[in-house]
Amino acid sequence: MHARSLAQPLAQAPERPDFDALYESTSELAFRVLGAMGVRDHELDDALQDVFVIAHRRLGDFRGASRPSTWVAGIAVRVAHDYRRRHARKPSEPLEPHAPGLVAAGNGPDTSAMRTEALRAVMSFIEGLPETQRDVFVLAELEQQTAPEIAQALGVPLNTVYSRLRLARAHFEAWVASRGDER
Amino acid sequence: MKDLSHDAEALLKAARAQRSPLDRRRREAVKQAVLVTVGATATGAAAAAELAGAAKPLASAWFSTAAGKVVVGLGAALVGSTATVGVVSAKRALSRPTSSTPALRSAAAPPPASGFSAAKASGTATDGVVEPGRVEVPAAKEPVSTPATTTEVIVEGLESSRAVKAAEPSAARTGAALPPARRSGSASTATVKAEGAGWPVATTGASSPPGSSGLAAPGVGGGVGQVTATGVPLPGPLGPATVAAPRPPGVGGGVGLVTATDVLLPSPPPGLLGPATVAAPRSPGREGPDARPVTSSAPGGPRAPSEAVGPxxxxxxxxxxxxxxxxxxxxxxxxxxxxxxxxxxxxxxxxxxxxxxxxxxxxxxxxxxxxxxxxxxxxxxxxxxxxxxxxxxxxxxx
Incomplete structure (x- = not known):
């Protein structure tokens, strides 16, 4: 994400969507956020269901102050937190980058293998981040949301988003550099 | 903010490209599960309100267990100093994950009327003591073939101190007064057993007049009550689950918490499972209806609330x-x-x-x-x- 996109203003808030439209437009995003936040593949459907049961129940409270996708992303982050706490991954337990819900099919074997390795590496890095930095890093760097959107989604001040993202990026840069050194 | 290095950007770009989309079938299956959960929850809430004599449901909620979704509806009414909370739950057999099929733990169809078990409890308060008065468990509207089940209901409040336990499930069932039991220190537990033959199970009721139980913070005027329900576990392990709902206006704006563990999981009627679901694997030794305990509470007794920590x-x-x-x-x-x-x-x-x-x-x-x-x-x-x-x-x- 570039500084320009981080600083760009939020788009005009749309009107409240109906549930069908909301689901259609944001289920993909929620699914990705849940996966990136460490919800296990076999729990992704359940977690996604939880996200949208919550969204359905709270749709009447959605005032359009943020984009629907931002709102849903915030719910997905909180649901992911719940799943992670409920089913804390053991340190020895491998990630599931090979799981069908996480890795896209297609591409040539070389490209696919390279990307799968990249995804595994990034997921491994994300897994090691503190929760607050993980939230911001996933939304910013994987979902490419803007900082104001992230602030709205997480309900934290904008400066907090910048601060956490700065730290997470610094960790990521150092981690990428260390990978290069190892090779 | 400083841009990421080329290597870091390239790594992220590759990772982003490799994430799989949510395929259409999976997307639709989850959506159906959402809609069914929402619909069944509303149905349960309406039934609970009727049970409690309330004009409209106070709240509704759903919660999930390790094996699936349990739909709970809550209704409440306040008459004089007595708050009555009706809790109705419905449950569907749910899928377990398999190696290749992402399974949905969902209610696959709105629960039929005969699919509810229901219980109502009412109580009065004396000197800050919750004293459950009676529990009624209406029979299922239609006979069902599942074995009789026993649900144990535990009502806990931090400030109240009386524990009441129904001597016989049949007494609870017929609405007979429950005898007062033991005092148990600063935390109280009121336990009643309700026996029913309804298809799903896990029905609870709790009452808490203003300030009589829970955390009655000065100025907050209400607080937190908790109901823990344990039932006969079948077939396979179920995890803890929780549901919370606000108390009715006038009671104080507090929160009641229902925690259910090990609720009965009977086999679903044919045709109720959606296409994305698969049969739940059963624990060894618990296969078949003969293995179902009929009158005992959950193995190991009621679990401590701290064990049932959902969101x-x-x-x-x-x-x-x-x-x-x-x-x-x-x-x-x-x-x-x-x-x-x-x-x-x-x-x-x-x-x-x-x-x-x-x-x-x-x-x-x-x-x-x-x-x-x-x-x-x-x-x-x-x-x-x-x-x-x-x-x-x-x-x-x-």
Whole structure:
């Protein structure tokens, strides 16, 4: 994400969507956020269901102050937190980058293998981040949301988003550099 | 903000490209599960309201177990000093994950009327003691073939001290008065057993007149009550689950918590499972109806509430800790817990209660402008809540 996109203003808030439209437009995003936040593949459907049961129940409270996708992303982050706490991954337990819900099919074997390795590496890095930095890093760097959107989604001040993202990026840069050194 | 290095960007780009989309079948299956859960929850709430004699449902909620979704509806009514809460739950057999098929743990169809078990409990308060009066368990509207089941209902409140246990499930079933039992220190447990033959199970009722149970924080005027239900576990392990709902207006704007563990999981009627579901594997030794215990409570007895920490239970625990600090005049500590609540559960089911308590804590700490700001936000988000009205006499409203 570039500084320009981080600083760009939020788009005009749309009107409240109906549930069908909301689901259609944001289920993909929620699914990705849940996966990136460490919800296990076999729990992704359940977690996604939880996200949208919550969204359905709270749709009447959605005032359009943020984009629907931002709102849903915030719910997905909180649901992911719940799943992670409920089913804390053991340190020895491998990630599931090979799981069908996480890795896209297609591409040539070389490209696919390279990307799968990249995804595994990034997921491994994300897994090691503190929760607050993980939230911001996933939304910013994987979902490419803007900082104001992230602030709205997480309900934290904008400066907090910048601060956490700065730290997470610094960790990521150092981690990428260390990978290069190892090779 | 400084851009990432080329290597870092390239790595992220590759990772982004490799994430799989949510395929259409999976997307639609989850959507159906969402809609069914929402619909069944509303149905359960309406039934519970009818059971409790309330004009409309107070709240509805759903919760999930390790094996699937349990739909719970809550209805409440307040008559004189007696608060009655009706809880109706419905449950569907649910899928377990397999190696290749992402399984949905969902209610696959709206529960039929015969699919409910229902219980109603009412009680009165004397000197801050919850004394359950009777429990009624209506028979299922249509006979069903599943074996009789026993559900044990535990009502816990931190401040009340009487425990009541039904001697015979049949007494509970017929609405007979329950005998008072033992006192149990500062925390109370009221246990009743309700026997029913309904298809799904796990029905509970609890009552808590104003200030009679839970965390009745001064000024908050209500607090937290908790119901823990344990039932006969079949077929296979079920995890803890929680559901929370606000109390009715007039009771004090507190929160009741229902925690259910090991609720019965009967085999579903044919045709009720959606296409994305698969049969749940059964634990060895629990195969078939013959293995079902009929009158015993859950193995190992009721679980401690702390074992059943779902998201809502966790909210409750944090809020409860904050309340205890506030009651002990440790308001700095209370504020820390409330900050913790915000970090972990912002926008959660107990947000109104957390905000209400925050106002009181800030007032006591002399931080009137901040208290006023919280109150203004509370009034914007919940203008007619009892909590917001009650805070009109706080420092924040001056």
């Amino acid at each position: 809502l239970a966790d909210e409750l625990l944090v809020l409860r800790a904050a309340l205890k600090h506030h009651e002990a005049a440790r308001d700095e500590a209370a504020l820390e817990r409330l900050d913790e609540y915000q970090r972990r559960h912002q926008g959660g089911a107990l947000q109104t209660e957390a905000d209400t308590l925050r106002v009181l804590v800030l007032c006591r700490l002399g931080r009137k402008p901040e208290a006023a700001e919280v109150l203004r936000a509370l009034r914007r988000s919940a203008p007619v809540s009892p909590a917001a009205q009650r805070l009109s006499s706080s420092c924040a409203a001056e």
